[in-house]
Amino acid sequence: MPIRNPRDFWAGAIYLALAIVVIWVGRNYQQGTSARMGPGYFPVVLGSILALFGVVSVVRSFIRPGEPIESMAWKPLVLVLGSVVLFGILLDRLGLLIALPCLIIVSALASRNSRLDVTSVAALIGLVAFCALVFIKGLGVPMPLIGTWLGG
């Protein structure tokens, strides 16, 4: 039987998968009784409701037609999220002065309008200086300027 509404199908599949995880992990928590709800009571209730929505959504996807899923924008997705992850990895090890430019450059690659010119380099330097001054000096956020790998 063909899937007539891919959005419903995949959303339903996600609900179902999450519901299974919730109930599976939650089986270890004490259920208790309704008069004395244990830590596992509410999760199982929620998991069951979510599973129900998942089933309805999947079943409906075979019956009611719907729009196809637009293609994913892989390049911005990978670059923007990747730049954030990279920042998280580098911050302690190389310090803000290196991690931040890495974040900015990698995320900037996601746009086709980005150019390596005077404006963007100046913006990069200005942004890094701003963050170092405001967040580290001003607000006292404990981020190292120079990371542990560099002896900071």
Next chain:
Amino acid sequence: MDTLANLALGFETAMSLSNLLYCLIGVFLGTAVGVLPGIGPIATIAMLLPITFGLPPVSALIMLSGIYYGAQYGGSTTAILINLPGESSSVVTALDGYQMARQGKAGLALATAAIGSFIAGSIATVLVALFAPPLADVALRFGPAEYFSLMVLGLVASIVLASGSLLHALAMIVVGLVLGLVGTDVNSGISRYSLGFPQLADGIGFVVIAMGMFGLAEIIANLENEATRTALIKHVTGLLPSREDWRRILGPIARGTVLGSALGILPGGGALLASFASYSLEKKISKTPEQFGQGAIEGVAGPESANNAGAQTSFIPMLTLGIPANPVMALMIGALMIQGIQPGPSIITEQAPLFWGVVVSMWIGNVFLLILNLPLIGLWVRMIAVPYHLLYPAITVFCAIGVFSLSNTTFDVHLMALFGLIGYVFRKLGCEQTPLLLGFVLGPPMEEYLRRALVLSEGQPTVLLQEPLSAFLLAAAALLLGSVLLPAIRKKREQTFVSEG
């Protein structure tokens, strides 16, 4: 006379030099970030949240409210000048505001928005001062069953007023509730769903989810349809309305204020509904309905007033019941809890200076908005012209550092990236993120109230229907839900949201 004494206390708190300054900075920063294209109020507040943490709770909340008004006004500015509403409630403003700008009346449209917002905000502030205390008195008598049912009603109302598929909105609430389970269970002390990560013992940070799903996912979606935007307007002139303009806008402002104040209290997207309702009302009673969509000044004045009045009165359920009417209020609750304050009916008596200070600062914020924005329009126009490809790496930076500064751990930075991915996937599947956020905020208190209600009733879930008020609230929720399922209303609802896009 109590109200006057309370307002005096509020003025005393809000008029302190430092609080005035925080309010001014908040309004300025909020507008500055809010006018940047592609950044809505939620992302603005989430991004600026960390800078308020060092402040005392009153100042923090005053500054955040200032940021909120500023961000909203900034959203209207982009809607009028470049037809790019930063948030759904300024969609309506863009309809006629942008047409006015194209006819060279951008200054008039912006001034109308500012004046309408100011009048509406001032009246709504008085309403908050009058109605919040009695509501809190009622709420103090609420038992756990009533609270649970009230939260159910709030969640249901929020999705009925939201766009998109009802099934997915309901499911997204449950996904939000599930995410709220993560962390230490208050009753048993065991750590649930932390999957072996000690960093999750305190639960997932609200800001982590909000910035991931609204900040990062939004950037990715914007880059997908990246267009080179050209700012239409270089200079804005002709700010002040003429006598004739005043005559045309006062009626819509008054009606918009009434609509907005009433709908803003409703849990759910009250302010959004208010601006739509105001627009259609003005169009209906206008002698020249054909002008609407062609640059009718009434079409800017009414919705903008309704929007701002609603934004103001949505503080009532947030401060008195601890129930967020919209994601922005959910963020405010998150900010208050980080400050160690649990929003709820006792906040008015226990934290009187905080409550009344915030109420008064709402009005002061509106004054700042008016005196700050009209002279600074030139600056905002230049900020709008900043190209997106220079802007979004900076937004990414502020998201990353902002999330880090909350917990001082890079774990949350990675978690935010994960929620960016989840948010983007849900976006592609046509699932709204707002219900998820509201569910996430309400999940833990709902579980607790349900537990308490069931302890009191010795395990009988029927207690929710036996307490009259609780039964009434649940019936209202069921009625709302049922009404959406009726084909006639469903069609109308779909039409409303189609015309929005």
